[in-house]
Amino acid sequence: MPVQQMNLFKSPKPQTWTVSEVNSYVRDLLESDHNLQDLWIQGEISNLSRPRSGHIYFTLKDAQSSIKCVMWKNIAARQEIPIREGDAVEAHGNLSVYERSGQYQLYVDFLRPRGEGKLSREFLRLKAQLEKEGLFAPEMKKAIPLWPTRIGIVTSPTGAALQDMLNTIQRRYPLVEVILASASVQGTAAPSQIVNGIQLLNREANVDVILVGRGGGSIEDLWAFNDESVARAIFASRIPVISGVGHETDFTIADFVADLRAPTPTAAAELAVPDQEELRGTTQKFNARLARIMRTTLVEQRWNLENITSRLRRVSPAVAVRTGRQRLDELQNRLERGENLTLWQKRAELDNLTGRLNALNPAAILKRGYAILTREDGTCVRQVAQVMGGNRLNVRVTDGDFGVIVED
Numbered sequence: 001m002p003v004q005q006m007n008l009f010k011s012p013k014p015q016t017w018t019v020s021e022v023n024s025y026v027r028d029l030l031e032s033d034h035n036l037q038d039l040w041i042q043g044e045i046s047n048l049s050r051p052r053s054g055h056i057y058f059t060l061k062d063a064q065s066s067i068k069c070v071m072w073k074n075i076a077a078r079q080e081i082p083i084r085e086g087d088a089v090e091a092h093g094n095l096s097v098y099e100r101s102g103q104y105q106l107y108v109d110f111l112r113p114r115g116e117g118k119l120s121r122e123f124l125r126l127k128a129q130l131e132k133e134g135l136f137a138p139e140m141k142k143a144i145p146l147w148p149t150r151i152g153i154v155t156s157p158t159g160a161a162l163q164d165m166l167n168t169i170q171r172r173y174p175l176v177e178v179i180l181a182s183a184s185v186q187g188t189a190a191p192s193q194i195v196n197g198i199q200l201l202n203r204e205a206n207v208d209v210i211l212v213g214r215g216g217g218s219i220e221d222l223w224a225f226n227d228e229s230v231a232r233a234i235f236a237s238r239i240p241v242i243s244g245v246g247h248e249t250d251f252t253i254a255d256f257v258a259d260l261r262a263p264t265p266t267a268a269a270e271l272a273v274p275d276q277e278e279l280r281g282t283t284q285k286f287n288a289r290l291a292r293i294m295r296t297t298l299v300e301q302r303w304n305l306e307n308i309t310s311r312l313r314r315v316s317p318a319v320a321v322r323t324g325r326q327r328l329d330e331l332q333n334r335l336e337r338g339e340n341l342t343l344w345q346k347r348a349e350l351d352n353l354t355g356r357l358n359a360l361n362p363a364a365i366l367k368r369g370y371a372i373l374t375r376e377d378g379t380c381v382r383q384v385a386q387v388m389g390g391n392r393l394n395v396r397v398t399d400g401d402f403g404v405i406v407e408d
Helices: 019-032 073-078 116-133 160-172 190-205 228-236 253-257 265-272 276-315 317-360 362-367
Strands: 039-049 056-061 066-071 088-098 103-113 150-155 177-182 209-214 241-245 260-262 372-375 392-397 400-405
Touching: 019 088, 039 066, 073 103, 116 228, 116 253, 150 160, 150 190, 160 177, 160 209, 160 265, 177 190, 190 209, 190 228, 209 265, 228 253, 241 253, 241 265, 260 265
Parallel strands: 066 103, 150 177, 150 209, 209 241, 241 260
Antiparallel strands: 039 056, 039 088, 056 066, 088 103, 372 392, 392 400
Protein backbone atom coordinates (compact mmCIF):
# COMPACT_ATOMS: atom_id res chain seq x y z
CA MET A 1 0.00 0.00 0.00
CA PRO A 2 1.56 3.26 -1.02
CA VAL A 3 2.25 5.63 1.81
CA GLN A 4 2.31 9.34 1.28
CA GLN A 5 4.97 11.07 3.26
CA MET A 6 4.19 14.56 4.54
CA ASN A 7 6.80 17.17 3.97
CA LEU A 8 7.30 18.66 7.43
CA PHE A 9 9.46 21.39 6.25
CA LYS A 10 7.16 22.84 3.60
CA SER A 11 4.09 24.93 4.68
CA PRO A 12 0.82 23.68 3.13
CA LYS A 13 -0.88 26.04 0.78
CA PRO A 14 -4.11 27.33 2.45
CA GLN A 15 -7.40 26.38 0.75
CA THR A 16 -9.63 29.19 -0.47
CA TRP A 17 -13.36 28.67 0.07
CA THR A 18 -16.28 30.29 -1.59
CA VAL A 19 -19.11 31.67 0.47
CA SER A 20 -21.44 28.99 -0.85
CA GLU A 21 -18.96 26.28 0.06
CA VAL A 22 -18.64 27.56 3.60
CA ASN A 23 -22.40 27.78 4.04
CA SER A 24 -22.86 24.35 2.57
CA TYR A 25 -20.16 22.94 4.82
CA VAL A 26 -21.70 24.46 7.93
CA ARG A 27 -25.10 23.16 6.88
CA ASP A 28 -23.66 19.65 6.54
CA LEU A 29 -22.08 19.94 9.97
CA LEU A 30 -25.34 21.01 11.57
CA GLU A 31 -27.46 18.44 9.80
CA SER A 32 -25.03 15.65 10.67
CA ASP A 33 -25.34 16.36 14.39
CA HIS A 34 -28.21 14.25 15.69
CA ASN A 35 -28.69 16.47 18.74
CA LEU A 36 -29.38 19.44 16.51
CA GLN A 37 -31.89 17.56 14.34
CA ASP A 38 -34.31 16.65 17.12
CA LEU A 39 -34.41 19.36 19.75
CA TRP A 40 -36.82 21.51 21.74
CA ILE A 41 -36.10 25.20 22.21
CA GLN A 42 -38.09 27.40 24.54
CA GLY A 43 -38.44 31.13 24.17
CA GLU A 44 -40.74 34.02 23.40
CA ILE A 45 -42.12 34.64 19.90
CA SER A 46 -41.15 37.96 18.33
CA ASN A 47 -40.85 39.46 14.82
CA LEU A 48 -43.75 37.28 13.69
CA SER A 49 -44.30 37.40 9.91
CA ARG A 50 -46.94 35.71 7.74
CA PRO A 51 -46.26 36.35 4.02
CA ARG A 52 -48.66 35.36 1.25
CA SER A 53 -46.83 32.09 0.74
CA GLY A 54 -48.41 30.76 3.95
CA HIS A 55 -45.04 30.08 5.59
CA ILE A 56 -44.48 31.57 9.05
CA TYR A 57 -41.29 33.34 10.08
CA PHE A 58 -40.51 34.40 13.64
CA THR A 59 -37.75 34.75 16.20
CA LEU A 60 -37.43 32.84 19.46
CA LYS A 61 -35.72 34.90 22.12
CA ASP A 62 -34.84 34.82 25.76
CA ALA A 63 -33.20 37.44 27.95
CA GLN A 64 -29.78 37.11 26.27
CA SER A 65 -30.15 35.65 22.77
CA SER A 66 -32.42 34.95 19.84
CA ILE A 67 -32.70 32.48 16.97
CA LYS A 68 -34.51 32.67 13.66
CA CYS A 69 -37.29 30.16 13.04
CA VAL A 70 -39.24 28.97 9.99
CA MET A 71 -42.47 26.97 9.88
CA TRP A 72 -43.52 25.79 6.42
CA LYS A 73 -47.07 26.27 5.16
CA ASN A 74 -48.12 22.60 5.34
CA ILE A 75 -46.92 22.33 8.94
CA ALA A 76 -48.51 25.65 9.94
CA ALA A 77 -51.86 24.37 8.62
CA ARG A 78 -51.72 21.47 11.08
CA GLN A 79 -50.68 23.61 14.05
CA GLU A 80 -53.24 23.34 16.86
CA ILE A 81 -52.37 26.40 18.94
CA PRO A 82 -52.49 30.00 17.69
CA ILE A 83 -49.09 31.53 16.95
CA ARG A 84 -49.02 35.03 18.41
CA GLU A 85 -46.46 37.70 19.09
CA GLY A 86 -45.15 37.55 22.66
CA ASP A 87 -46.34 34.00 23.43
CA ALA A 88 -43.98 31.83 25.46
CA VAL A 89 -43.62 28.55 23.60
CA GLU A 90 -41.56 25.42 23.18
CA ALA A 91 -40.59 24.78 19.55
CA HIS A 92 -39.51 21.41 18.16
CA GLY A 93 -37.49 21.08 14.97
CA ASN A 94 -34.04 20.84 13.44
CA LEU A 95 -31.22 23.33 12.91
CA SER A 96 -29.85 24.10 9.46
CA VAL A 97 -28.45 26.97 7.44
CA TYR A 98 -30.23 29.15 4.93
CA GLU A 99 -27.30 29.16 2.50
CA ARG A 100 -28.38 32.23 0.58
CA SER A 101 -27.83 34.50 3.58
CA GLY A 102 -25.56 32.26 5.63
CA GLN A 103 -28.06 32.34 8.47
CA TYR A 104 -28.64 29.33 10.64
CA GLN A 105 -32.21 28.85 11.82
CA LEU A 106 -34.62 26.43 13.42
CA TYR A 107 -37.01 24.69 11.05
CA VAL A 108 -40.04 24.19 13.33
CA ASP A 109 -42.38 21.23 12.94
CA PHE A 110 -44.35 21.60 16.19
CA LEU A 111 -45.20 24.32 18.70
CA ARG A 112 -46.66 24.03 22.16
CA PRO A 113 -47.11 26.50 25.00
CA ARG A 114 -44.16 26.56 27.38
CA GLY A 115 -44.47 23.94 30.09
CA GLU A 116 -47.21 22.07 28.17
CA GLY A 117 -45.54 18.71 28.66
CA LYS A 118 -45.95 18.65 32.42
CA LEU A 119 -49.30 20.38 32.34
CA SER A 120 -50.55 18.06 29.61
CA ARG A 121 -49.70 15.04 31.71
CA GLU A 122 -51.56 16.52 34.68
CA PHE A 123 -54.49 17.39 32.40
CA LEU A 124 -54.70 13.83 31.08
CA ARG A 125 -54.38 12.35 34.57
CA LEU A 126 -57.21 14.46 36.01
CA LYS A 127 -59.35 13.97 32.93
CA ALA A 128 -59.03 10.19 33.22
CA GLN A 129 -59.82 10.29 36.95
CA LEU A 130 -62.92 12.45 36.62
CA GLU A 131 -64.14 10.53 33.61
CA LYS A 132 -63.84 7.31 35.61
CA GLU A 133 -65.90 8.90 38.40
CA GLY A 134 -68.66 9.71 35.89
CA LEU A 135 -68.36 13.51 35.90
CA PHE A 136 -68.38 13.55 32.08
CA ALA A 137 -71.28 11.12 31.62
CA PRO A 138 -73.84 12.37 29.05
CA GLU A 139 -76.76 11.23 31.20
CA MET A 140 -75.59 13.60 33.94
CA LYS A 141 -75.84 16.66 31.69
CA LYS A 142 -78.65 19.08 32.55
CA ALA A 143 -80.76 20.61 29.80
CA ILE A 144 -80.15 24.24 28.92
CA PRO A 145 -83.37 26.31 29.27
CA LEU A 146 -84.77 27.68 26.02
CA TRP A 147 -86.17 30.90 27.48
CA PRO A 148 -83.99 32.05 30.38
CA THR A 149 -85.04 35.10 32.36
CA ARG A 150 -81.84 35.45 34.40
CA ILE A 151 -78.28 34.42 33.53
CA GLY A 152 -75.30 34.16 35.85
CA ILE A 153 -71.76 34.78 34.59
CA VAL A 154 -68.57 33.74 36.39
CA THR A 155 -65.61 35.59 34.90
CA SER A 156 -63.31 38.55 35.38
CA PRO A 157 -65.17 41.89 35.54
CA THR A 158 -62.34 43.59 33.62
CA GLY A 159 -61.80 41.03 30.88
CA ALA A 160 -62.80 41.42 27.26
CA ALA A 161 -64.67 38.12 27.52
CA LEU A 162 -67.31 39.69 29.80
CA GLN A 163 -67.97 42.54 27.38
CA ASP A 164 -68.20 40.09 24.49
CA MET A 165 -70.78 38.02 26.37
CA LEU A 166 -72.79 41.07 27.49
CA ASN A 167 -72.82 42.52 23.98
CA THR A 168 -73.93 39.19 22.53
CA ILE A 169 -76.72 38.78 25.09
CA GLN A 170 -77.89 42.37 24.55
CA ARG A 171 -77.94 41.89 20.78
CA ARG A 172 -79.66 38.52 20.79
CA TYR A 173 -82.06 38.64 23.76
CA PRO A 174 -82.15 41.94 25.68
CA LEU A 175 -85.04 40.78 27.90
CA VAL A 176 -82.75 38.61 30.03
CA GLU A 177 -81.22 39.83 33.31
CA VAL A 178 -77.49 39.20 33.89
CA ILE A 179 -75.94 38.54 37.32
CA LEU A 180 -72.13 38.75 37.46
CA ALA A 181 -70.17 36.72 39.99
CA SER A 182 -66.74 38.36 39.74
CA ALA A 183 -63.79 35.98 39.78
CA SER A 184 -60.18 35.99 38.76
CA VAL A 185 -59.68 33.66 35.80
CA GLN A 186 -55.89 33.36 35.94
CA GLY A 187 -53.41 32.71 38.71
CA THR A 188 -53.31 30.74 41.93
CA ALA A 189 -56.37 32.46 43.42
CA ALA A 190 -58.53 31.87 40.36
CA PRO A 191 -59.83 28.32 41.08
CA SER A 192 -61.23 29.19 44.53
CA GLN A 193 -62.86 32.39 43.20
CA ILE A 194 -64.45 30.52 40.29
CA VAL A 195 -65.77 27.87 42.71
CA ASN A 196 -67.15 30.58 45.02
CA GLY A 197 -68.85 32.30 42.08
CA ILE A 198 -70.58 29.10 40.96
CA GLN A 199 -71.71 28.29 44.51
CA LEU A 200 -72.92 31.85 45.12
CA LEU A 201 -75.08 31.82 41.99
CA ASN A 202 -76.53 28.46 43.01
CA ARG A 203 -77.24 29.63 46.53
CA GLU A 204 -78.56 33.16 46.14
CA ALA A 205 -79.01 34.38 42.57
CA ASN A 206 -81.92 32.22 41.35
CA VAL A 207 -80.54 32.14 37.80
CA ASP A 208 -81.62 29.81 35.00
CA VAL A 209 -78.18 29.10 33.53
CA ILE A 210 -74.54 29.89 34.41
CA LEU A 211 -71.80 30.89 31.98
CA VAL A 212 -68.22 30.15 33.05
CA GLY A 213 -65.39 31.36 30.85
CA ARG A 214 -62.60 33.65 29.79
CA GLY A 215 -60.73 34.67 26.68
CA GLY A 216 -57.88 32.82 25.03
CA GLY A 217 -54.36 32.33 26.31
CA SER A 218 -51.63 29.80 26.86
CA ILE A 219 -52.21 26.56 28.69
CA GLU A 220 -50.88 28.22 31.82
CA ASP A 221 -53.36 31.08 31.42
CA LEU A 222 -56.27 28.65 31.12
CA TRP A 223 -55.09 26.30 33.85
CA ALA A 224 -57.59 27.53 36.45
CA PHE A 225 -60.30 25.81 34.40
CA ASN A 226 -58.37 22.55 34.65
CA ASP A 227 -58.50 22.65 38.43
CA GLU A 228 -60.23 19.73 40.12
CA SER A 229 -62.17 21.93 42.54
CA VAL A 230 -63.61 23.92 39.63
CA ALA A 231 -64.61 20.72 37.86
CA ARG A 232 -66.39 19.39 40.94
CA ALA A 233 -68.16 22.72 41.56
CA ILE A 234 -69.51 22.66 37.99
CA PHE A 235 -70.65 19.06 38.40
CA ALA A 236 -72.35 19.83 41.74
CA SER A 237 -74.20 22.86 40.35
CA ARG A 238 -77.96 22.36 40.35
CA ILE A 239 -78.12 25.06 37.65
CA PRO A 240 -77.01 24.14 34.09
CA VAL A 241 -73.49 25.37 33.28
CA ILE A 242 -72.17 26.43 29.87
CA SER A 243 -68.38 26.69 29.56
CA GLY A 244 -66.72 29.08 27.14
CA VAL A 245 -62.98 29.00 27.77
CA GLY A 246 -60.38 30.31 25.36
CA HIS A 247 -60.54 29.71 21.63
CA GLU A 248 -62.16 26.96 19.60
CA THR A 249 -59.03 24.77 19.76
CA ASP A 250 -58.71 25.09 23.55
CA PHE A 251 -60.12 22.32 25.72
CA THR A 252 -60.22 22.33 29.51
CA ILE A 253 -61.52 19.99 32.18
CA ALA A 254 -64.33 22.48 32.76
CA ASP A 255 -65.48 21.93 29.16
CA PHE A 256 -65.87 18.19 29.74
CA VAL A 257 -67.77 18.58 33.02
CA ALA A 258 -70.03 21.44 31.90
CA ASP A 259 -73.54 20.64 30.69
CA LEU A 260 -72.67 22.34 27.39
CA ARG A 261 -69.30 23.36 25.95
CA ALA A 262 -68.94 26.46 23.77
CA PRO A 263 -65.77 27.15 21.74
CA THR A 264 -65.53 30.78 22.94
CA PRO A 265 -67.13 33.07 25.55
CA THR A 266 -69.12 34.76 22.78
CA ALA A 267 -70.39 31.39 21.59
CA ALA A 268 -71.37 30.52 25.18
CA ALA A 269 -73.56 33.63 25.32
CA GLU A 270 -75.09 32.70 21.96
CA LEU A 271 -75.93 29.21 23.23
CA ALA A 272 -77.44 30.59 26.45
CA VAL A 273 -80.09 32.82 24.88
CA PRO A 274 -82.33 32.67 21.81
CA ASP A 275 -81.87 35.10 18.94
CA GLN A 276 -84.58 37.75 18.84
CA GLU A 277 -84.30 38.00 15.05
CA GLU A 278 -84.82 34.27 14.71
CA LEU A 279 -87.67 34.47 17.21
CA ARG A 280 -89.23 37.30 15.24
CA GLY A 281 -88.96 35.30 12.04
CA THR A 282 -90.28 32.19 13.75
CA THR A 283 -93.15 34.20 15.23
CA GLN A 284 -94.05 35.56 11.81
CA LYS A 285 -94.00 32.05 10.37
CA PHE A 286 -96.21 30.78 13.20
CA ASN A 287 -98.57 33.73 12.74
CA ALA A 288 -98.88 33.00 9.02
CA ARG A 289 -99.34 29.30 9.74
CA LEU A 290 -101.90 30.07 12.45
CA ALA A 291 -103.79 32.37 10.07
CA ARG A 292 -103.88 29.60 7.43
CA ILE A 293 -105.04 27.08 10.01
CA MET A 294 -107.70 29.47 11.29
CA ARG A 295 -108.97 30.17 7.78
CA THR A 296 -109.08 26.47 6.98
CA THR A 297 -110.73 25.73 10.32
CA LEU A 298 -113.32 28.46 9.81
CA VAL A 299 -114.17 27.15 6.33
CA GLU A 300 -114.47 23.61 7.67
CA GLN A 301 -116.53 24.69 10.67
CA ARG A 302 -118.78 26.87 8.47
CA TRP A 303 -119.37 23.88 6.20
CA ASN A 304 -120.02 21.69 9.23
CA LEU A 305 -122.41 24.30 10.62
CA GLU A 306 -124.31 24.50 7.35
CA ASN A 307 -124.43 20.71 7.15
CA ILE A 308 -125.68 20.43 10.72
CA THR A 309 -128.16 23.26 10.16
CA SER A 310 -129.48 21.47 7.08
CA ARG A 311 -129.80 18.24 9.04
CA LEU A 312 -131.50 20.09 11.88
CA ARG A 313 -133.92 21.67 9.46
CA ARG A 314 -134.86 18.22 8.21
CA VAL A 315 -135.46 16.88 11.71
CA SER A 316 -136.61 20.14 13.29
CA PRO A 317 -140.07 20.24 15.00
CA ALA A 318 -140.69 23.44 13.05
CA VAL A 319 -141.20 21.34 9.93
CA ALA A 320 -143.76 19.21 11.76
CA VAL A 321 -145.34 22.36 13.19
CA ARG A 322 -145.63 23.92 9.75
CA THR A 323 -146.98 20.67 8.35
CA GLY A 324 -149.42 20.35 11.25
CA ARG A 325 -150.47 23.98 10.84
CA GLN A 326 -151.17 23.40 7.18
CA ARG A 327 -153.00 20.17 8.00
CA LEU A 328 -155.01 22.07 10.61
CA ASP A 329 -155.93 24.66 8.03
CA GLU A 330 -157.04 21.90 5.66
CA LEU A 331 -159.06 20.20 8.38
CA GLN A 332 -160.55 23.50 9.44
CA ASN A 333 -161.55 24.22 5.86
CA ARG A 334 -163.04 20.76 5.56
CA LEU A 335 -164.79 21.24 8.88
CA GLU A 336 -166.17 24.56 7.78
CA ARG A 337 -167.31 23.09 4.49
CA GLY A 338 -168.80 20.15 6.34
CA GLU A 339 -170.52 22.39 8.81
CA ASN A 340 -171.94 24.56 6.03
CA LEU A 341 -173.13 21.53 4.14
CA THR A 342 -174.67 20.01 7.23
CA LEU A 343 -176.23 23.33 8.13
CA TRP A 344 -177.65 23.66 4.64
CA GLN A 345 -178.94 20.11 4.75
CA LYS A 346 -180.45 20.63 8.18
CA ARG A 347 -181.94 23.92 7.06
CA ALA A 348 -183.45 22.20 4.04
CA GLU A 349 -184.78 19.47 6.28
CA LEU A 350 -186.09 22.12 8.65
CA ASP A 351 -187.71 23.95 5.80
CA ASN A 352 -189.22 20.72 4.61
CA LEU A 353 -190.44 19.84 8.06
CA THR A 354 -191.65 23.39 8.53
CA GLY A 355 -193.55 23.10 5.29
CA ARG A 356 -195.01 19.84 6.34
CA LEU A 357 -195.84 21.18 9.78
CA ASN A 358 -197.38 24.24 8.22
CA ALA A 359 -199.41 21.97 6.02
CA LEU A 360 -200.65 20.12 9.09
CA ASN A 361 -201.04 23.22 11.26
CA PRO A 362 -204.71 23.78 12.17
CA ALA A 363 -204.14 27.48 11.93
CA ALA A 364 -203.33 27.05 8.28
CA ILE A 365 -206.57 25.13 7.83
CA LEU A 366 -208.47 27.81 9.59
CA LYS A 367 -207.02 30.36 7.17
CA ARG A 368 -208.64 28.44 4.38
CA GLY A 369 -212.09 29.00 5.93
CA TYR A 370 -212.36 26.02 8.20
CA ALA A 371 -213.31 26.23 11.88
CA ILE A 372 -212.64 24.02 14.86
CA LEU A 373 -215.56 23.08 17.11
CA THR A 374 -214.97 22.03 20.66
CA ARG A 375 -217.44 21.05 23.34
CA GLU A 376 -217.47 22.60 26.71
CA ASP A 377 -215.24 19.83 28.00
CA GLY A 378 -212.67 20.72 25.33
CA THR A 379 -213.16 17.69 23.14
CA CYS A 380 -213.08 18.36 19.43
CA VAL A 381 -216.29 17.74 17.52
CA ARG A 382 -215.55 15.53 14.61
CA GLN A 383 -218.92 13.90 14.05
CA VAL A 384 -222.50 15.14 14.16
CA ALA A 385 -223.37 12.48 16.66
CA GLN A 386 -221.16 14.20 19.20
CA VAL A 387 -223.54 17.09 19.59
CA MET A 388 -227.17 17.60 20.45
CA GLY A 389 -229.53 20.47 20.16
CA GLY A 390 -228.96 23.03 22.81
CA ASN A 391 -225.26 22.16 23.28
CA ARG A 392 -222.93 25.04 23.62
CA LEU A 393 -219.92 24.79 21.35
CA ASN A 394 -216.83 26.89 20.95
CA VAL A 395 -215.94 27.86 17.42
CA ARG A 396 -212.32 28.78 16.63
CA VAL A 397 -211.62 30.59 13.41
CA THR A 398 -208.44 32.11 12.10
CA ASP A 399 -208.65 35.32 14.09
CA GLY A 400 -210.33 34.20 17.30
CA ASP A 401 -213.06 32.22 19.13
CA PHE A 402 -216.78 32.65 19.65
CA GLY A 403 -219.57 30.50 21.14
CA VAL A 404 -222.58 29.01 19.50
CA ILE A 405 -225.64 27.06 20.60
CA VAL A 406 -226.76 24.03 18.56
CA GLU A 407 -230.37 24.43 17.58
CA ASP A 408 -230.88 21.30 15.52
